[in-house]
Structure formats: structure tokens, C-alpha cells
Amino acid sequence: MRLFLKEHIPLLIVYLVQIILVGTLFWLGSDTHSVSISLYSAVLITVLLFVYLTYRYLSHRRLYQRLSEPAGTLDQSQNEIGESPLADALHELLENQFQLYQNELYDTRQRLALHTAFINRWVHQMKTPISVIQLTLQDMDLDDDEVEGSLQEELDKLRKGLEMALHTSRLDRFEHDFRVDAIPLRSAVQEAVADNRRWFIRNRLVPDIRIDEELAVYSDAKWFHFMLGQVITNAVTYSAGRGERVVFAASRREAETVLEITDQGVGIRPEDLGRVFEPYYTGSTGRNYHESTGMGLYLVREVCSRLGHRVEIDSAPEQGTTVRFVFDARPVRLPV
Amino acid sequence: MFRIFIIEDDAKISSMLKAHVEKYGYEAAVLEDFDRVMERFESFQPHLVLLDVNLPKFDGFYWCRQIRHVSTCPVLFISARDSEMDQVMALENGADDYITKPFAYEVVMAKIRSSLRRAYGSYSGRQEERKVEEPGGLTLYPERFILSSAGASVELTQKESMLIEALMNRAGRVVSRNRLLDLLWEDHHFVDDNTLNVYMTRLRKKLKELDMEERIETVRGAGYVLRTTGEESP
DSSP: OHHHHHHTHHHHHHHHHHHHHHHHHHHHHSTTOOSHHHHHHHHHHHHHHHHHHHHHHHHHHHHHHHHHSOOSSGGGGGSOOOSSHHHHHHHHHHHHHHHHHHHHHHHHHHHHHHHHHHHHHHHHHHHHHHHHHHHHHHHHOOSOHHHHHHHHHHHHHHHHHHHHHHHHHHGGGGGGSOOOEEEEHHHHHHHHHHHTHHHHHHTTOEEEEEOOTTOEEEEOHHHHHHHHHHHHHHHHHHHTTTOSEEEEEEEEETTEEEEEEEEOSSOOOHHHHTTTTSTTOOHHHHTTSTTOOSOHHHHHHHHHHHHTOEEEEEEETTTEEEEEEEEESSOOOOOO | OOEEEEEOSOHHHHHHHHHHHHHTTOEEEEOOOTTOHHHHHHHHOOSEEEEESSOSSSOHHHHHHHHHHHOOOOEEEEESOOOHHHHHHHHHTTOSEEEESSOOHHHHHHHHHHHHHHHHOSSTTOOOOOOEEOTTSOEEETTTTEEEETTEEEEOOHHHHHHHHHHHHTTTSEEEHHHHHHHHOOTTOOOOHHHHHHHHHHHHHHHHHTTOGGGEEEETTTEEEEOOTTOOOO
8 A cells, every 4th residue: 555655646746736737727717716616626636536546556456565565485476466457567577587587496406406416426435445445454454553543543534524525415405314203312422422432542532421311302313413423523623632531411401401512622712603603614723623624513503403403602712612402302393 | 154145246345345254254255247146146045145235237125125035044234325214225125234334344243243143043053163363372262251371261351352352363563552442442331541451450460360461561652562472572
């Protein structure tokens, strides 16, 4: 309605001028200078105007409604917007645009799907050579145990890198790829720690797991394992040579379960803290460590938001960092 | 002797698996011609099959079903595909277990052993007991945790047995603390430096009973070494 009125302000002004003009003409032209004829013409013109405006409004109501309320979703733009020639033309234009846009979108999605499939296939292909190297390393039975340990470490890094690539590409099709279950927190953490045990051992760090046996959270086991792996990798990397232990503690507060992973490492500067969840952000500390991709925490936050968990980070430079996962007591609902 | 059939299209992996399986006293065969899977299966009559998922022509799931038509022998999948879906598919097609690549020999061997035990019982057609020997005269029976030398023997705990086995396998060469810690860190329980020291002390005591106490030597900053007789410290 407002748009309709706004649109017709020039017309109303023209009519007003016209009423005054015609009224004055009639007034000047009549011998008696009577006002009644002028008034009569004014009423006549006004009625005519209102009849026109009413008709116009009724016939274009849907168009105006449509124009003043932007479409919420894509296919709303396909709705009918009236019969008038203007509405028809607009409808056609929208439909045309929509079609072009759809084609573009389809192309892009197709390319993305192809890319995801490629990454998936590639990662799996790379696992065979890694297996071969892994087995060869065992077969070689090197005289120097340190060399073997160091090669094993590099292999572990390769494996982790592939794992991360795989999970990053899976993030796009998350909704096809997760299942929420009740997960016993203690054993999930133990498993993730055990997976990274060589990393702990090499960096002389002790995992300290203080989690009640009966605590459980609703999450996807695989993604949760992946997130823990990322956080553990960070905790160990950034506290190697300075900290002694990485503490895993869990508690329940009201409807939430909280898992805290605390290291005694280099910490994160306050100015970096707000940005650690951004993709590719390594911060001033990360740049001193060659393996920082800046993707770990970004992925953790992405996965968390999809699973309905929260992830928070506290840190004091030179003292350590705490990453906190907050789980709802209720199972997360699957996004549609 | 148990026969193990390896169906895997990467020649290197299959030959390495074959060599390793044979080292443990099994007979192994590698499939070469993917046109004649079932023929080869029938002629070899394996007790257990190691099966890859991604294979030329038909996938591993297909072959698992074909095997199930003629045999109930354990089938272990070895695959790079690690999704839950693939593992479910494998089990639904009749597999007994699923191992993801990259894998370590120990995992494969442990799963082979447990599958064979489940399928054929621990005593039927039993293998000769595994034993580990080293040039210094020690013999370890890792399945019973018994260590013996010159007629005398001592009973070990499982962890002690694992430690001495690692040392014996590399007799005369240094075994790093990292490797020993990694070894002990099984079933989710973390073992720290002090605990390792405690285990080593106990192990030395057991060796004392065999008059071999001085054979384990600590190499500062590196690890431990099991001296072979007559060798001088570096």
C-alpha cells in the first residue's frame, strides 16, 4: 500500500494542480463568479481519480505486495503476481532471470560435486602408497631406531593431512554424512588420545584424562573424533617443550556437558584470539610453526555448528590454552 | 597349516602381506588373475581371505558374496575406504572384520589370529607355538609369557613380555624409549616415562633369575639395548 501511494504521488500532484486550474478557469469564466461550479468540477475530478486509483490498486495489488516484500526463498519468485501487462512483463523477466541463475547455480554445484568426488577418490588413492611405505618401513627394520621414529612421524603427518583434506571436502555434504548417537565421553577422548599417542610420546607430553565414566554426549562419533584430533594436535604442537601435560576434563552443568582440553603451551595473544576460528588464520604464533594450516580450528567450529555444539577458546600467552566444547543434553536435531 | 588367500590389486601390498603372513607360519597365496577369482579360491581352499574393496571389474563386496556361496571361512576386508557405510556394507555382505588403510602389520596379524581362533577354535589344527629367539640364548614364548634360557625359565607379565620381545627382535641394537612407550600404550592406557622405568626394573629382576641381568643396558638419552654376548659397550 505504501509503495502504491508513493508511486502515485506525482499523479496526485498533477490532479491537485488540475483541480485548482480548472476551478480557477470556471470561476473566471462564469459571469456570477459563483464557487459552486468550481466545487462541482473539483468533486467530479476527485471521484474520477479515486475510481481510477481503486481500480489500479486492485488490479496491481499482488504486484505491489510482491515488490515491497522481498522473496525469502528462491522458488517464491515463481509465484503469480497478477494479470496486468506490467505484472506480466515483470513476471516474465523474473522467470527469465531465475532460469539463468538456476543454470549458473546448477553448473557450479555440478563442478563442486565433481571436485568433492575427485578429492575423495584422490585421498583414498593416496592411502595405498602410504600403506606401502608404512609396511616397507616395518620390513626394513632400520638399525637406527630414531630414524625409523622420525620417518614414522612424517608418515603420521601425511596421514593426518589426508584425513583433514577428506573431512574438509566432506563438510560440503555434511547432511549426508553424519549420525547422532550417545557417545561415552571418556572412551571417545581415550581413543582420540591413543590415535595421537606417538605425537604425545615424541613431544614428551602426558595426557591427563579426568572424565567420569558415565558422562555421555550426543554427537556424531566420527566427526567428534576428527574434532578431538584437531584440538589434540594443536595442544601437543603448541605445548611441546614447555608444558608437561594436556588435561582433558569434563563436567555437567545443568542441561549442558562441557569438555575442556587444556594445555600449558605458548598460548594465543589476545589480539589473535578472536580470529583463530577463521579459515587459514594462523596468527603470530602459528607462523612460527611450519605445520600450521590455519584450518584446524575453522573446521572444528564448522562441524560444531552443524552438530549443534558450541566451541569456545580461552588463552593466556605463555601460560596455555583451553578449548571448550559445550554439548546440549538433548540430542541434536538433524538439519533438513 | 592355515592357508590365507590375499585378494588385493596393489602388487606391492599383497606381496608384503604374503611375506609377513608366511613369517608367522601361515601358508599364503596372492590372487594374480582377477578373471579367475573363484577358480583360484576353489583350488587353494583357504582358511581365511584378506580382501580389498576396490578391485578391477567387480568390487570386494561382490567377491565376498561369491565366496559366501561356497564357504564360511573368515573374510577380512582391507580397504582405504573408511566410511561407516563401507564397513556396514562389508559386514552385510558376509565379512568378519574390516581393516582400514594405512594399517600396521600387528593389526592385520592380530585380526587374522583372532578370526582363525573364532572360526576353527584355539586347539583345532593349532599352529606350532610362536617363539622368539635371539643370539644370546634367550627364548620367549609370547603366547604364554614365558622366558627361558639354558633350561631355566621365568614367567613374565604381558607388558614385560612385550618389552623383552621388542628388545630381542632388535638384539644388539638400541630400542628407543619412544618405541617402547608406543608399544606399551595399548588399550587406551597411557604409560609415562616413570612407569616404563618401573617395568624395565622388574624385567631386569626377572632376567636376574636367568642370570642375565646385565644384558639389558640403558643408553642415556636414547633407550635400551639387549647386549648380545661378548659385545663391548660402545
